[in-house]
Amino acid sequence: MVSVSGSEFHQELLFAFGGGDRNIIVAVLDGAVDRTHDCFVGAPLTPLDTAVMQRSGEDAPPSAQGTHLASLIFGQPCRSVEGIAPLCRGLIAPIFSEDRPLCAQADLADAMTRALDHGAQVILIGAGSFEQPWYPDRMLARVITRCNAGNVLIITIPGRHGCSTLLRSCGAANLLSVGALDGAGHLLEDLDDNSVELGIAAPGESVSGAALEGRVVQRSNPNVAAALVAGAAALLLSVQRSAGLSVNPAAVAEAIRMTATPQGTTVGSASLATWTGRKSLEAAAAYLTGRYEGIYASSLFEAWYRARAGATRSDHAAFRPRA
Template identity: 40%
Template sequence: MVALGNAEEASVSLPSLLPDLELLWAESYGDPNIRIAILDGPVDLRHACFEGARLRVLETVTPGRPGGGGATQHGTHIASLIFGQHGSPVPGIAPGCTGLILPVFTDRPNGSVGPCSQLDLARAVEQAVMEGAQIVVVSSGQLAAGGEPEEYLAKAIRLCAESGVLVIAAAGNDGCDCLHVPAAVRPVLAVGGMDAAGRPLESNNWGAAYRSHGVVAPGFEIPGAMAGGGIVRKSGSSPATAIVAGIAAVLLAIRMKMGSLADPYTVRSAILSNALPCDLPEGTACRQLLAGGINIPGSLAAIRAESPFGLSALASATDWESESTRQGERPVPNDQMQAESGPPTASLDSAHLPVAADALSTGVNPSECSCKGGASEGPPNRSLVYALGVVGYDFGSEARRDSFVQQGVSNPANPAEMLAHLSANPYAATGVKWTLMQQSTPIYSVVPSGPFAGQGYETLRAFLDAQIRGEAEQVSVPGHIMGSTKLMNGQTVPVLIPELRGMYSWSTAALVAAVAGPVPEEDADKAAYQQKAGEIGNFLTRIYHELRNLGVTPQDRAVNSAATNALQVSRVYQAALQAGLKLDSIQVERSPLCRPNSDCWDVKMGFFNPSKRLEQARHVYRFTVDVSDTIPVTVGQIRDWDIY
C-alpha cells in the first residue's frame, strides 16, 4: 500500500479512475433505506470522510475495536470507498446509503490480520440479513478446492438468496485457476480487479465458476481512507469488491427512485448481463476478466429500461450447485478464511505474496494487495437463539485446566471424571466454559445468569451426565446472545445466556417412544407402530443433521422448535401414514397472518406417495410457530392441502 501526502490527495480519486460514476451520481448518491453490510475489519469512524455518514457498528463474536493493525486499515479503506462523504478527502460511491459494520477480522499484536472461520463469517452473514441489509460485502475469501463452502456458510448464503439479499465477494488474489469461497457460490456476485487500462490484475483468480457470475472492476492502487487519518492506496480484489458494491447500491437506489421494487438481484443481473467482454487475445488474460468488466452505462441503461431480469435472475442465482459438485468433486476442508493478498509490487510488503495455486489458505482473509463521524455503535447483540446440539465443556486456558488437575482431577478432558468432580463440588461448575456443540464443533458458550444461575449449572451437569450414560443425544438451549468468549483452542464463540424453562435433553429413541406410545401387544398392530416410530425418527434425524443450524434466524428457530414439539409432529405423521405418504421436504416461510406483536413462521412438511409418484399429488401439512419470544410457541391448528 502507498500512503499519500496532501499534495497528491487532490490528484487521485474514484471519479478520476472511474469517470462513469458521474452518470450514477447525476441521479442518486444512494438511499438511506438501502442498508449495506460490511463484513471486514474494524473501521476507524473518526476519519474525516465518515463525518455525517449513516453508519452503525454491530457487535459480532469478533472484538471490533479499531486499532492500528492490518484489519482496521483494511476495514477502514473498504468502508470509505462506499460511505465516504462527498466534500471529504475520500468521496465514496454510495454515501447516501446506510452502513452496517460487522467486524469479522481482528488486529493481531504484530499488526497482521487475524482471519476468521467460515463459521464466524456465516454468523455475520445471518446477522446482516436479520438487521435488514440488502447488500452484504465480503472483501475476503478462502481458497477452496471445488469452491464449496462449509455447511454453515452455505446455509447463510442460501438464506441471503431466499431473502433477496445480494452477497458481493472478492474472487481472490492467488493468480491461479482456482476458486475462493464465498465468491465461488452461484448466488454471490464475484469481483476481481483490473488496472486503469482495463487489463485484469495478474493476481486475479479465474476459476471457471466466475465466468458465470463474476466481473472485474478497478482494483489497482485505489485511494481510500487510512486508519488514523489520511489517504492510502490499496490494490487487489478487496477494493474492487467495494467499488462494485457501491455501484450496485446506487443502481438499486435509482431503481427505487423509479418506483420499482428494491430487488438487488435485478441489479446483479444488470451488472452481469452488461459486463464488457474481453477484447484481449484469448488466453489467461481473458479468463482473468471473469464474465467481463464493470459497465456502468450499460447497467444503468438496463435499470432505466426496467429489463425483465427479476425473478428469473433470482432463480438462476439460487441454483448454486457448482460444476465440481455436479462432477462429483468434493472440497478440501479449510480451517479459516482470510482477506486476500495481491501480487507483489514496489508498494507491497512481503507478508502478502500470492500463494501457490494448490495451497489452501488458513482462513477467511481480506482481499487486498498489501497491500469521529456520523457513525454510531449499535446496542449489544442480544439476538434470540433456540439451538440444538450436545453439551460439552472447555477450560479457556491451560492454567484453568491445570487448576482442576491440582484439585485432584487426573484427566480433566475425560467427561466422566470431570463430571464426578463437579458433582462433588457443584461450585466448580462456574470454573469451566460450558459449550453447546454440533458435530464436535462448539457453537456457543452457555453461561447461566441471574438468580437461578445455580440451577442452570445443575441442568448442564445433568445434561452431560445423561449424555455420558447414553440417555441423551440432543439438548435444546433457548436464550439470547450477550458478548463472546475465547476457548482454549483460540476459537471465539458467542456467549449464550440460557432460558432455563426451555432447556431439555432427550434421546431420539426415547422421544419417539414417548410420542408414539407403548408398543402394541398385537402383532397386527406392531408393523404400523414401527412404521410410525420410524417416520418420526426420520423427521427428527433430518432436523438434527440435514437441517443443522445455529438457531439464530427466525426460520431456524421455528424448525428447531418443531423438533422439540414432537407431539404436534406426531399428529402430522399419524395422518400421513394413514394415507401411505412419506416425508419429502421441510420448508419454512413467513406466515401471511400473525397476531399483533408476534413473529409467525409456517413450518411446511411436504409428503409424497412413493408408490404413486406420478399419479398422486403431494400433500402439505402446515403449522405456525411464533418466534417473537425466547421460547417459540405454536399458534393455531394444523392445516393440510394437496399440491398438484
C-alpha cells in the same frame, strides 16, 4: 481493451443517481472501520458486534483495509474521501482482526447472520484468509440458504484470497465475484484456474480511500473493484425505488452482468466481461427500468459537481456546499 484507471472509474461513479437512498443497506464484512475519519462524519454507519469483535474487545484497533473499503462506498460529500453511495446505510461487520487474520467459517456465518438481521440487501465480503477445507459447515450453509430466500446480493472476489468458491459450495444463488483491472486492462491477479468464479471485472488500480490516523492513501487490489461494484449495486437498488419498482438485488446482479462489455483481455478461453465507468452504470439502470431517462442518472448536486470536474480536489473542497 479497456484503458481506465481505478481512480477514473471511482470519479465517474461519484454522485450518480444522487448518491443513493437511505432505505438501501450495504454490509461490509472485513476488518473494523476507523469511523473517526473525517470522511465518515455524518455517514449512516452501524457497527455490528460480531463474534470477532467480541473476542477482540472494545479496544481492538481498526483495520486499514476495512476503513479503505468502507470509505469508497460511504465517504461523505465534501470530505477527504467521497464514496459513490454516501446516502445509503452501511453495516460494519468485522470478520478479520489484527490478532487473528484468518476468518473461520463460523465467524463468517455469524457476521452474515447479523447483517441479515439488520436488513442488509448487499453484502460485501473483503479479501483475506478463509478457513479451509472448502466445504461448508452447517451454520454457513444455513445463512446462505437465508440469503437465497431473502434475495440478498453477495459481492466478493475470486481467487485464493476470496471466499467465492466456499460460498458457491454452499449454494449461493446471488453471488457476484469481481476481478480488478489495471490501467491497461489486465487482471491484477492471475485467475487462470478460477475463471469460472469471475462474474465481471472492473478497474481497481490506484484508488484513493481513507486510511488510519485520518490519512488518505491509494490502494490497488480486487477488494477495491469489489467495493466500487458494491456501491454501484446500491445505487441501482436506489434506482429501482425511485422508479417505483420493488427492490430486487438479484435483478441488479443480472443487470450488472448483462451490461458488462467483453474486452480484449481473456481469462482462459473467454473474454473478460468488464464495467468501465458511468456508461456501464447508466446501461444497467436502463436494463432495470426498461428505459433511460436523464433524471435517473443525475441530480442538481451532481450537475453542479460535473460542471467543475476540471478543478483539483482541494479546489472544489473549498467551494462545494456542505451536504
